[in-house]
Amino acid sequence: MESHHITRRRFLLAATGSVVAATQFTQIPARLSANTPNAAISPHIDPSGYTPTSHFFRQQMRPITPTDPQMWSVAINGLVQKPLLLTYDDLLAHPSVEIPCTVACIGSTIRSPLIGHALWRGIPVKDLLAQLDVMPEATHAQFTATDGYTTYVKLDDLADALLVYAMNGETLPHEHGFPVRLIVPGLYGYKMPKWIQRIEFTSAPYPGFWESRGWSTTGVVQTSAMIFAPRNLETVSGIVSLNGTAYAGERQITQIEISVDDGPWMPIAFKPAEPHSWTPWQIDWMPPTPGDYLFKVRATDSNGFTQPDSAPAFPDGSNAVQSVVVRVTA
Secondary structure, eight states: OOOOOOOHHHHHHHHHSSOOOOOOEEEEOOOOOTTOOOOOSBTTBOTTSSOOGGGSOOOOSSOOOOOOGGGOEEEEEESBSSOEEEEHHHHHHSOOEEEEEEEEOTTOOSSSOOEEEEEEEEEEHHHHHHHHTBOTTOOEEEEEETTSOEEEEEGGGGTTOEEEEEETTEEOOGGGTTTOEEEOTTBOGGGSOSSEEEEEEESSOOOOTTGGGTOOSSOBOOOEEEEEESOTTOEEESSEEEEEEEEOTTSOEEEEEEEETTOOOEEOOOOOOOTTOOEEEEEEEOOSSSEEEEEEEEEEETTSOBOOSOOOOTTTOOOSOEEEEEEEEO
């Protein structure tokens, strides 16, 4: 027997001759605090609010042979009075700090969410700058990685940056940049090179791998909200439990809203995030009838910016509203 999927919109049109709002939401508090005992809302977020290292997204140009830490060093030179050769033992012996920070890929989409949140430990870059005695004409730091990857970051953007050697309380895994990678709160992942071999301070930027291909020179994160679950075209039964995150880099998320079948935007309750961190959210929705439903989510940041329905993806990263279609059975 042939099966016909009846959408909510078609059902209401057939029953009433018009489309009316027939929704029932149950708010579920979002989890950000490490003291919150709730279960994970998705593989991207564990009960502590962090992404398990095993599920953290990975990207690289080419395979990298694991590094012997006793043979590794990073050369730091350029427009500095006191060039430095930093060994792995030097790295571990230096005073360190630990910060939570979200890392997002500029190419992340709702169908391929390349975003994660981790606890990072490393040396504050500002401490190294003081040791190096950087010359006044220096404006940028150029980074070169073992795999040949290059990028640059403005010195002004390195105020809260770390040279990281630990992730989620453990030694930084090889696939995430061991022995050392850069973490820069508020920038996209392509500005946070892994397997760093050299740092050079310059008076002008030298286009890196992605910058030379037309991508954003600043790499500043765009405000966006994302649905982790359900996945697009996933079939669910009964109540639809949606979850995801919103992230605005160094800005705060001030509002998260959801829309069903292009209906009115409705606010989702959430807990404000720590600095440099994403904002997880959860909500349950009771469908009035089986069918296909279009869910959209959007975020507003502390600058008053709200995601638009459409925006160009290149070269600064898209901050357009993203959506999923969920198939609901009886």
